[in-house]
Amino acid sequence: MKKYVFTLSVILSIILINCSSNKQIVTNKKEPNKEVAMKDKPLLYDMPEDSLTLTAEKKKEFIASCERGIIIYNTICAGCHNKMINGIAVVPDFSLPQLMDYEIRIQYPSHEDRLKDNNLSVQELDDVVNYLRYKKKSGVHF
């Protein structure tokens, strides 16, 4: 009987520890500007011009890139870039010249630390640009 109690208490404590570490994770993930970050995840994109010729595989890759782009955008961009319209955070539309390549990292002082390549990889920058370029237009200009 004692054995059972012991194992039960061990299992319970493991579960409790797990729960507490999960809590920690949640706090880790919390970004200072999470409230401003948009909640609606657009599932549709205006696919690139050559989308008709894209293979199913490529389309999947493209959507996966945009999905990663949303998450990264919310983590490091949304805090400054989202616009509050009637109390709702909206991702603005960026013009093509605004969606530059690596130049985007250095053209704006506010990007200096945030967009350094040890905070945003080349692949991730591509993902964010893909997302912002092909997301459904919100009609709100940046």
Place this chain on the structure above:
Amino acid sequence: MKKRIVSFSLSILVVGILISFTNTSEDKSYVLNYKNKLALFEQNELELIDLINKQNCINNIEIVKDKILQVRKCFKGLDFWFRYLEPTSQKKINGPLPVEWETEVFEKYEKPYKREGAGYTLALQYLEEEQIDKQVLLNLVNKSLIATQTYKADSITNLLKTYHSFYLCNRLFLLNLATIYTSGFDCPTKENILPELLNMMEDVNSIYTSYNSSFPNQNLPENYLSIYKNAINFVANEPKEFNQFNHFGFIKNYVNPLFGINQQLINLYKVQSKSVVDYSLTKNATSIFSKNIYTGQNTKGIYLRVTDEKALTEISNLGKLLFYDPILSANNERSCASCHKPTEFFTDTINKTSLQYNRTDFLERNTPTLLNSPYNHLIMADGKHINLQSQTSEVITNEKEMGSTEKEVLNKILSCDEYKNTLTYLLTLTPTQKEISFNHVISAITYYYSQFSNYNSPFDDAMNNQQNVSIEVQNGFNVFMGKGECGTCHFAPQFNGVKPPYVGSEFEVIGVPQTLAYASISNDKGRFLINPATETLNAFRTGTIRNAAKTKPYMHNGIFNTLDEVIDFYNNGGGAGKGLNIPNQTLSADSLQLTNLEKQNLIAFIQSLTENIPFEQAPKKLPKSTKKILNKRLVGGIY
């Protein structure tokens, strides 16, 4: 009386207007200084072209050479701005090589591109040839003249209207004082290095004066100016002979303190950059000899935005286990530590090149140390990889090294509960990833071993005034930067091929032989395998000198076993100096004529670059797998 009052009040009005006008108008001294220097430079360039044109053939080389030196003097007074404001055009004015293949950090995921050099380093070099063709010389000068026009553009001169670019130009200038201006990198005639240096420093002093007049609110303070003036006096009072110049004292007592103050001012005045020149440089480094002076690789890989200490410790612990775990190889017998032995400065000091996976053949290249690899923009001797993670991935999947596949490795790792639990936790730190991937594995490895690159050497401590180094070390550094010409390719502070502003990695052809008999150059084509071009055949990325005393054998094929052999190789002019036919060798084939004492001092300097690294013990055991066969594997593998 009325007239008097009217004229009096009118004159007061005029004076008032004049005063207010002078108050509101900007002080243009700084921009004017730039424009005057530029005009003088262009005028001298035109005079040089005229001089060359007037000669039927170049029979009086000395006159032409004198004029080139005069043009260079004007140019050096502008290089403070040129190198920062428009580095591409600067290469047309004083490029060190006719052709350079660039792979700068911000574009390294694209193909390398060709940049042509022209101007007054190549022109001076050309005058050394036996036959001088007037047209070749004119071509070099004309290209420079065209490039000079770039610097008149509004896009450039507008940058001089704010204080921001000044401090960034100055930062690059100071870094170049510690690396290229004092080593002869951009001046092929040794006797002109110090006179040019002194002139340039005086010209920059005039830049400082005009800047302070134009920007009194963001001025260079008195403590900076006084150290700078002492630096000029130091150069003026040094022996005229270049080989006698005290590089150690110059950098330690003047250049590095000036750099420290400039960094403080960059932060104080909230200087902002909009230039790719500043892509890698950081604002928080207080010394040229700080490991954080520039950002090289993203060592955290997929975990790049993780900053929580506890989480980083988890990643590091996982990385350590994986580093020693032969589970990464197909036969479960080889680990990272098999070749990158932590007890041997993360390299293999015994074998020239390591054993292949098949246990019979040997690899083609020497195992490089992992120490300081994060300070390269391109990884491997041929620069094949643009990041550490892809290099790790290739070793694991390469049939000659670990012979596995990404999928197989991941499956085996996930069969171990300890690994699975940690990776499940780490997945929560990478919100863009839906499942545990191979990238989670290799990123932990690169993060783990890269932490050993954060340590300083006694030489750094000496430069940072934290301890002294012997006179032999100081003299060795002076040989390194001076007579030995090592500093023309190995740039401070990493003493690798990454030169200020630290945005690219350089490759050199030095003619390492296939065997010690010097019958032929090594048949490894080097950079050519990645970027085929005449200039890249047998070219290899310039490695770091740090920890070299502990990381034998040397060169891409491990041909030399001691530092003496390496120094002798350079002293004899590399492969070409030994009679091999290497038309694209970038190392001079002439002997350096180093004395035994100079060689010994060089070695003392190299030894002072051995870093104080706290090496760790290997883990005692590896995580248990649910597959019994995997539990036979040994820590570190068996070969």
